[in-house]
Amino acid sequence: MLRVAVVGSGPSGVYTAQGLVQQTRVPGVRVHVLDRLPCPYGLVRYGVAPDHEKIKSLQNNLRDVLTDERITFVGNVAAGAPGPAPAQLLELYHAVVYCVGASRDRSLGIPGEELPGSHSATDFVSWYSAHPDAPEADFTGPALTARSAVVIGVGNVAVDVARILARGADELRPTDVPQGALGVLAGSAVRDVHMVGRRGPSQARFTTKELRELGSLPSAAVVVDPAELALDPVYGSAAAAAALPVVRRRNLEVLRGWAADGAREAERRIRLRFFLRPVELLERGGRVAAVRFERTAPDGDGGVRGTGSYEDVPAQLVLRAVGYRGEPLPGLPFDDRAGTVPHTAGRVLRDGLPSPGEYVAGWIKRGPTGVIGTNRPCARETVESLLADAPELAGRPVADDPVARLRAAGHRPVPWPGWLAIEAAEAALGASLGRRTVKIPDWDGLLAAAHGPV
Ligand SMILES: Cc1cc2nc3c(=O)[nH]c(=O)nc-3n(C[C@H](O)[C@H](O)[C@H](O)COP(=O)(O)OP(=O)(O)OC[C@H]3O[C@@H](n4cnc5c(N)ncnc54)[C@H](O)[C@@H]3O)c2cc1C
Structure with missing residues (x-):
C-alpha cells in the first residue's frame, strides 16, 4: 500500500487526491488530505465571492472526492508549523504532496x-x-x-x-x-x-x-x-x-x-x-x-x-x-523571487535535485494564476511524477496510523465528521438568523462545532 499525504484541501489538493486513487497503475493508494483549517476546499470556500453561487457549488464536486473511502480528510493540522515538519511527514507517509496555495498578498x-x-x-x-x-x-x-x-x-x-x-x-x-x-x-x-x-x-x-x-x-x-x-x-x-x-x-x-x-x-x-x-x-x-x-x-x-x-x-x-504570492513553509525549499516551491514536473527540488517523496501542485507550484480548472492538469502532472516514483517510495517503512501519531504529538485533527458538524452548525446559525447557511468566522466557533464545546 502506498500512503500519501496531500497537504491542502483546495482544488489542487483535491484533484491530486482524486488522481492518485482513481488511477489503476499503482494499486492500493491511500490518501490523507491535511489542511491547517478545520474546513476543506481552500479558496473555493475562502476566496470565490459569496455571490458567485454557481462557482461556489464546485464545493459539491470536491466533497464527492473527499468522501471517497480511499481518501481521509484531516483538518486542523498545519504542516510546517505548528504542525508536523516536512521531515516528520516523511516518517508518516511514503509521499507528501504540498498543495498549500499562495495566500500572501x-x-x-x-x-x-x-x-x-x-x-x-x-x-x-x-x-x-x-x-x-x-x-x-x-x-x-x-x-x-x-x-x-x-x-x-x-x-x-x-x-x-x-x-x-x-x-x-x-x-x-x-x-x-x-x-x-x-x-x-x-x-x-x-x-x-x-x-x-x-x-x-x-x-x-x-x-x-x-x-x-x-x-x-x-x-x-x-x-x-x-x-x-x-x-x-x-x-x-x-x-x-x-x-x-x-x-x-x-x-x-x-x-x-x-x-x-x-x-x-x-x-x-x-x-x-x-x-x-x-x-x-x-x-x-x-x-x-x-x-x-x-x-x-x-x-x-x-x-x-x-x-x-x-x-x-x-x-x-x-x-x-x-496579486497573490506563495509563503515559505518551514522545512520546505522556497524560491523567494518566484514565490513558489522549486520543482521539476511537480517533484520538489532540494539543492537542485528531486527530493524523494516530496511533491507540489497548484498555486504553490506554478504561482497564483489560472482558474479552478487550471489546477486539474497541474495536479495530473504531479500525480504522474509520483506514480512513476512509486516503486522506490513504497518500500520505505512508514507509520501504520499517521493520525494517531499526530494526536500523540499533541495535535487535534478535525476528521470529516467534524467538518460535517461545522456545516450543520452553519446551517443552524443561518436558520436562527432567518438566512440560508451562514459561515462561522472564528476559530473558537469552528472548533467548538467540530469537537463539541471545550
Ligand atoms: C479572491 C479569489 C477569488 C477567486 N475566484 C475564482 C473564481 O470565481 N473562479 C475560479 O475559477 N477561480 C477563482 N479563483 C482562483 C482559485 O481559487 C485558485 O485557482 C485555486 O483555489 C488554487 O488552488 P490551490 O489548491 O492551489 O490553493 P488554495 O485554494 O488556496 O488551497 C490551499 C489550501 O492549503 C491549505 N494550507 C495552506 N497552508 C497549509 C499548511 N501549512 N498546512 C496545511 N494546509 C495548508 C489552505 O488552508 C487551503 O485550504 C479565485 C482566487 C482568489 C484569490
Whole structure:
C-alpha cells in the first residue's frame, strides 16, 4: 500500500487526491488530505465571492472526492508549523504532496501603504469569506464609513471586491456572508468605487463575464470615461483590436458600450479608470484620505511610462488587488523571487535535485494564476511524477496510523465528521438568523462545532 499525504484541501489538493486513487497503475493508494483549517476546499470556500453561487457549488464536486473511502480528510493540522515538519511527514507517509496555495498578498511598495484604511484585497476577501484568520477589526471600524473607495488593480479579484462593495444588503443577505460582515456591508457609506489600472483597458486582466456582471448590479452604475479609453492605441484601431486575444477584445467591446451609453442614475457608482499608477497614499487625520496617481502612457513596447502628470482620487478606503504570492513553509525549499516551491514536473527540488517523496501542485507550484480548472492538469502532472516514483517510495517503512501519531504529538485533527458538524452548525446559525447557511468566522466557533464545546 502506498500512503500519501496531500497537504491542502483546495482544488489542487483535491484533484491530486482524486488522481492518485482513481488511477489503476499503482494499486492500493491511500490518501490523507491535511489542511491547517478545520474546513476543506481552500479558496473555493475562502476566496470565490459569496455571490458567485454557481462557482461556489464546485464545493459539491470536491466533497464527492473527499468522501471517497480511499481518501481521509484531516483538518486542523498545519504542516510546517505548528504542525508536523516536512521531515516528520516523511516518517508518516511514503509521499507528501504540498498543495498549500499562495495566500500572501503583494504590496505596492509606495509611501502611505500602511495607513489605517489601506488594506490588501486578500484581507478584505478573507473577512467577507469568514476566514478565521481574517483581521475583522480592520473592517468593522471606520473603513466602511468611507464614501469613496479605491481598488487598485484590474483583475478578477479587483472586480470581486469592487462588486461586493457596490452590492446592497438585500443582494448579500441570501449568500453565506458571515453575519458581522453583512451588518457592516449593509451599513456601508460607500458611494463611489474607483477601480484603477496602471495600464490600458486592452491590457486589463479581468475576464469578460466578470466585467459584464458589474453592469447588471441592481444598485450600482458603471462609469467609464470615453476619453480615457481612447488613450489606448488599440481602442481606436479596428485592426489592432481584432489582433487581441479574444477575452481582451470582448472586454474592450463591453467598455466601449458603457462609455457610449453613459452612466445611469444609481445609489452607487463603479468608476473604471485606466493609465493611472499609484505613487502615494495621502493621509488626513491619521487615516488614508486619497490616492495620488501618476498618469501613464503606452511606451510602445507593451508597457507604460510615467508622464509626470498627477491626479488625486479621494479614498477613505483603499484595497490593493495586485496579486497573490506563495509563503515559505518551514522545512520546505522556497524560491523567494518566484514565490513558489522549486520543482521539476511537480517533484520538489532540494539543492537542485528531486527530493524523494516530496511533491507540489497548484498555486504553490506554478504561482497564483489560472482558474479552478487550471489546477486539474497541474495536479495530473504531479500525480504522474509520483506514480512513476512509486516503486522506490513504497518500500520505505512508514507509520501504520499517521493520525494517531499526530494526536500523540499533541495535535487535534478535525476528521470529516467534524467538518460535517461545522456545516450543520452553519446551517443552524443561518436558520436562527432567518438566512440560508451562514459561515462561522472564528476559530473558537469552528472548533467548538467540530469537537463539541471545550
Ligand atoms: C479572491 C479569489 C477569488 C477567486 N475566484 C475564482 C473564481 O470565481 N473562479 C475560479 O475559477 N477561480 C477563482 N479563483 C482562483 C482559485 O481559487 C485558485 O485557482 C485555486 O483555489 C488554487 O488552488 P490551490 O489548491 O492551489 O490553493 P488554495 O485554494 O488556496 O488551497 C490551499 C489550501 O492549503 C491549505 N494550507 C495552506 N497552508 C497549509 C499548511 N501549512 N498546512 C496545511 N494546509 C495548508 C489552505 O488552508 C487551503 O485550504 C479565485 C482566487 C482568489 C484569490
